[in-house]
Amino acid sequence: MSQLAAVESPRWVRIGLIPLLQLVLALAVSSLVVLMIGEDPIRAFKIMIQGAISTEFGGLSNTLYYTTNFIFTGLAVAVASHAGLFNIGGEGQAYVGGLAVAIVCLALDSTLNVWLIAPLVVVGCAAFGAFWGVIPGYLQAKRGSHIVVTTIMFNFIAMAFMSYALVVWISPLGGNSTDSRYWAADAVLPKWHEMASSFGMNASFSLLNPVLLLALACCVLVWVLIWRTRLGYAIRTVGSNPHAATYAGINANRIIIITMAISGALAGMMAVNEVYAAQGRLILNFTSGFGFMGIAVALMGRNHPFGIVLASLLFGALYQGGTELQFEISSISPQMVLVIQGLVVFFTGALDRLVREPVESLFQRRAIVAANASTGVAK
Secondary structure: OHHHHOOOOOHHHHHHHHHHHHHHHHHHHHHHHHHHOOOOHHHHHHHHHHHHHOOOOOHHHHHHHHHHHHHHHHHHHHHHHHOOOOOOOHHHHHHHHHHHHHHHHHHHOOOOOHHHHHHHHHHHHHHHHHHHHHHHHHHHHHHOOOHHHHHHHHHHHHHHHHHHHHHHHHHHHOOOOOEOOOOOHHHOOOOHHHHHHHOOOOOOOOOOOOHHHHHHHHHHHHHHHHHHOHHHHHHHHHHHOHHHHHHOOOOHHHHHHHHHHHHHHHHHOHHHHHHHHHHOOOEOOOOOOHHHHHHHHHHHOOOOHHHHHHHHHHHHHHHHHHHHHHHHOOOOOHHHHHHHHHHHHHHHHHOHHHHHHHHHHHHHHHHHHHHHHHHOOOO
């Protein structure tokens, strides 16, 4: 057993093969659920795939739009996880990021164009999200409060505060009772179909916008931060063994606070895509569970930015394909689509070790046998 523990399975197994097997298991169980309601699972999954990748009705564009949200929330969970922290506060951090969008746009969208206001929106979302993440980080580092409990509590605080702010402060400025007015058209990033039209191309309506590029840039920056900087080394050390980190001269409490600030900033930037660029206004409950789904995205992506991009694409396809499935097969309700999505989360999260341990053990044993054979050691 100790010899197995000393051998690491190949990266392609951990990042590629195991998530693929988990997805296959989830879809196999989902097919049984579809059969139970009297529908053909092959037809259902074919509709989902076509709905997610079709370019005729904007399916692929909408998949990428959902992917953008999942990248931000998945990165937020992953960064905290490297420090040994379980940030379940992505919903609340994204929510207050939406408040930052509202403050900037309501105050400046009539005077600044998109090139001037977009950077302010990005900075504002990151700052507000970081602030909402720092508070649980401080409570964990300085007061010993568990990060899971505090981040969950701060989700509810953010939702309650945003409901109050929308009704009392924001909606009187021109919106309805639970939303703001639309931002000025000149101050909002163009959507993909609008950009395509300006170049003479035809593209179906979708909410996809250039914030996808910002999300991919954040993936690169997170990779550099975690694996190529001193701060990233300190984060990983604290996550591996906080006592050893302290013994080595690393201020673990400081690293916890900084990590939660970065994590909160990434979650807060989800509002750049959803509130600023896609919806063009602040609405109640705009997060729609993306903050919580970021946990599954990070787990499936093994907390690596590349894996998170792939997992985000998968969940984006499930969201868009599930929407198409409801239109095509009336007997499949939105709750049924949630069951399929939930099974994917279940197999990639709660039952992760069910697949991971036997598969990794198989490849570890093969590596040991190969190493023994090359050195002339008998099995």
